[in-house]
Amino acid sequence: MCSLEKRDRLFILKLTGDGEHRLNPTLLDSLRSTINKIRSDPSSSRSVLITTSDGKFFSNGYDLALAESNPSLSVVMDAKLRSLIADLISLPMPTIAAVTGHASAAGCILAMSHDYVLMRRDRGFLYMSELDIELKVPAWFMALIRVKIGSPAARRDVMLTAAKVTAEMGVEMGIVDSAYDSAAETVEAAVRLGEEIVMRGGDGHVYGKMRQTLLREVLVHTIGLDESASSASSGVRNTGSKL
Amino acid sequence: MCTLEKRGDLFLLTLTGDGEHRFHPDTIATILSLLEQAKSQSTRGSILITTANGKFFSNGFDLAWAQTAGSITGAANRLHQMVESFKPVVAALLDLPMPTIAALNGHAAAAGLMLALSHDYVFMRKDRGVLYMSEVDIGLSMPDYFSALVRAKIGTSAARRELLLSGKKIRGEEAVGLGIVDSAAYDSEEGVVEASVRLGEKLAAKKWSGEVYASIRKSLYPELCGILGLEARVFATPKL
Numbered sequence: 001m002c003s004l005e006k007r008d009r010l011f012i013l014k015l016t017g018d019g020e021h022r023l024n025p026t027l028l029d030s031l032r033s034t035i036n037k038i039r040s041d042p043s044s045s046r047s048v049l050i051t052t053s054d055g056k057f058f059s060n061g062y063d064l065a066l067a068e069s070n071p072s073l074s075v076v077m078d079a080k081l082r083s084l085i086a087d088l089i090s091l092p093m094p095t096i097a098a099v100t101g102h103a104s105a106a107g108c109i110l111a112m113s114h115d116y117v118l119m120r121r122d123r124g125f126l127y128m129s130e131l132d133i134e135l136k137v138p139a140w141f142m143a144l145i146r147v148k149i150g151s152p153a154a155r156r157d158v159m160l161t162a163a164k165v166t167a168e169m170g171v172e173m174g175i176v177d178s179a180y181d182s183a184a185e186t187v188e189a190a191v192r193l194g195e196e197i198v199m200r201g202g203d204g205h206v207y208g209k210m211r212q213t214l215l216r217e218v219l220v221h222t223i224g225l226d227e228s229a230s231s232a233s234s235g236v237r238n239t240g241s242k243l
Numbered sequence: 244m245c246t247l248e249k250r251g252d253l254f255l256l257t258l259t260g261d262g263e264h265r266f267h268p269d270t271i272a273t274i275l276s277l278l279e280q281a282k283s284q285s286t287r288g289s290i291l292i293t294t295a296n297g298k299f300f301s302n303g304f305d306l307a308w309a310q311t312a313g314s315i316t317g318a319a320n321r322l323h324q325m326v327e328s329f330k331p332v333v334a335a336l337l338d339l340p341m342p343t344i345a346a347l348n349g350h351a352a353a354a355g356l357m358l359a360l361s362h363d364y365v366f367m368r369k370d371r372g373v374l375y376m377s378e379v380d381i382g383l384s385m386p387d388y389f390s391a392l393v394r395a396k397i398g399t400s401a402a403r404r405e406l407l408l409s410g411k412k413i414r415g416e417e418a419v420g421l422g423i424v425d426s427a428a429y430d431s432e433e434g435v436v437e438a439s440v441r442l443g444e445k446l447a448a449k450k451w452s453g454e455v456y457a458s459i460r461k462s463l464y465p466e467l468c469g470i471l472g473l474e475a476r477v478f479a480t481p482k483l
Contacts, residue, residue: 134455142462151398152463153422159459160342160363161446 001030004037009046009198010191011038011093015053023106024063025073028080035087045092045204048194051114052098052187059107061129081106082140082222085113089215089222092204094197098190099167099176100183104129109141112148112175115211116193119167120186121179126165128158140221147215150174244270247277252288252447253440254281254341258295263302266354270305271328274358278335287450289341290443293362294436300347301355303377304329326386329354333388334471336361337461340453342446346439347424348432353377357389360396363460364442365424366435373412374423380410388470395464398422 005012013034015021038044053059062081067074088095097114104127111117111126119126128145130137137159149155154173157163170176180186212219244264248255256277258264266274281291295301309321336343336358345359347367352375359365359374367374378385385407397403402421405411415427429435461468468474 131451131455131459132449134452137459137462139462139465142465146463151422152396153398153425155463156363159463160456162449 001027002034004034006041007191008195009043009048010194011041011047011049012191013038013049013051015051015059018055020057020060021053021055021107022060022063022066023077023081023110024066025076025080028077028084032080032084032087035084035091038093039087039091046198046201047093047204048197049091049093049095049114050098050187050190050194051095051110052190053101055101056124057101057107058097058099058103058124059110060102061105061107064133064135077106078138081109085109085140085144086219086222088113089219090208090212092208094194094204094207096190096193098187099124099126100186102127105133105135106141109144112144116190117170117176118178118180118186118190118193119170119176120181120183121167122181124167126158126170126175127162129162131160131162138221140218143218143221144215147217148175245273245277247280249284252290253443254284254289254291256281256291256293258293258301261297263299264295264355265302265305265307266325266329266358267305267308268325268328271325271332275332275335278332278339281341282335282339285340285453287452288447289453290447291339291341291343291362292346292436292439292443293343293358294346294432294439295348298349298371299355300345300349300351300372301358302350303353303355306381322383325354329357330386330388330471333357333361333392334473337464337468337471338457338473340457342443342451342456344439344443346435347372348435350375353383354389357392360392360423364439366429366438366442367415367418367424367427368429368431368435369415369427370430373414374406374418375410375412376407377410379408388467391464391467391470395467396423 001016003014003016038049062077095114096116096118097111099111099117099119101124103111108126108128145155145159149158151174158165165173165175167176167179171179180189244259246257246259304322304325309318312318312321343362344364345362347359347365349372351359356374356376393403393407397406399422402423405421406423418424419427429438461473
């Protein structure tokens with residue numbers, strides 16, 4: 001499902017195995033508990049998270065076949081992903097997605113929920129597929145899209161043409177920070193970036209709070225954060241789902 | 244004043260004749276009714292292209308008609324009437340269950356530019372035509388939905404300043420640089436329309452569900468939709 005490696009101050013979270021890493025309830029639970037483990041590690045506020053994957057896919061989104069066989073599971077998967085994203089947004093450390101395979105719909109949202117997106121240019125794309133597969137786009141997905149993609153034209157291209165965004169296109173659109181020639185190079189670059197960030201020092205708790213204010217609009221949707229609540233004192237952690 | 248033609252998958256809405264295509268209440272009502280017609284005939288793969296004949300795409304509201312009211316209050320009421328009745332046109336375009344392309348044959352000013360910006364894609368000419376928000380020059384204040392549309396579609400504060408606060412007449416190349424239009428690579432009216440048709444055919448080939456398309460479009464612009472009173476509808480049965 002997913003593995004966690006610690007290299008000095010880098011936490012490397014990997015979606016394992018050769019499949020599509022569909023975000024079904026089991027994988028989502030596994031990811032959340034791994035993130036919680038990272039958060040409670042004593043070195044967490046001086047560390048960096050790198051998320052990557054094995055194989056052809058970063059993640060191909062929700063497990064739609066599962067949802068079709070049991071419609072109530074759509075709600076469950078959405079709730080669990082919201083909680084996971086809220087956890088990532090409040091995580092007291094910088095986060096890097098090393099995208100080494102396709103990231104579609106919810107999988108693309110997962111990648112984009114990281115502070116830095118590094119991606120291989122030789123294969124793979126980011127793909128908000130909902131228009132093509134006639135799936136509703138949750139309001140909180142749109143909040144993340146609006147926060148992470150600055151240009152109205154790029155947002156339109158991503159959502160209203162269901163563009164298959166390669167790393168090069170992603171860099172131009174401002175969705176991807178940098179592009180590399182292979183999966184291995186992407187991960188290496190993420191490790192280098194992680195190490196640079198660690199060297200800068202700084203308090204991860206402060207970082208996490210600042211990120212929450214930047215992504216406030218997303219948190220309003222994911223954990224029902226009251227827009228009028230003051231962010232400074234509330235120390236918002238993930239108070240989301242009990243699922 | 245305004246026609247709707249169907250060419251295969253494409254609905255072509257044209258502001259006809261050689262004038263400034265100013266929006267008088269009658270023009271506005273006609274445009275609205277033609278948009279409703281397109282909506283009622285829409286199928287998967289439908290596309291709307293809006294263009295005009297002559298030197299102007301549209302020079303905005305019919306201010307001369309407002310002036311002939313004979314009093315300052317009368318003029319203000321007429322202007323208010325046009326502002327209010329144009330709002331549903333913007334809403335209808337945001338709600339239209341098909342991709343929309345504005346092919347600017349010529350100048351687009353004020354409400355005329357708002358009509359253009361209400362489309363998903365905007366193409367203009369390189370050699371002719373300017374974009375111009377005249378309000379700062381003529382001392383008119385901006386309706387709330389105009390500002391919301393500008394905020395929704397134009398991403399940088401510098402571009403918004405140039406458009407709204409400088410009284411500048413913005414030509415094609417600069418409009419592309421500012422992110423106001425998608426392309427200004429065309430040297431003629433035919434060129435702009437052809438490019439729109441080419442894009443239209445490419446999008447039509449995807450055979451997207453118009454309902455899904457419109458829903459996702461509206462979710463891109465929540466502030467604007469709130470002001471226009473548009474809600475995105477909820478549905479989710481994925482094609483697996």
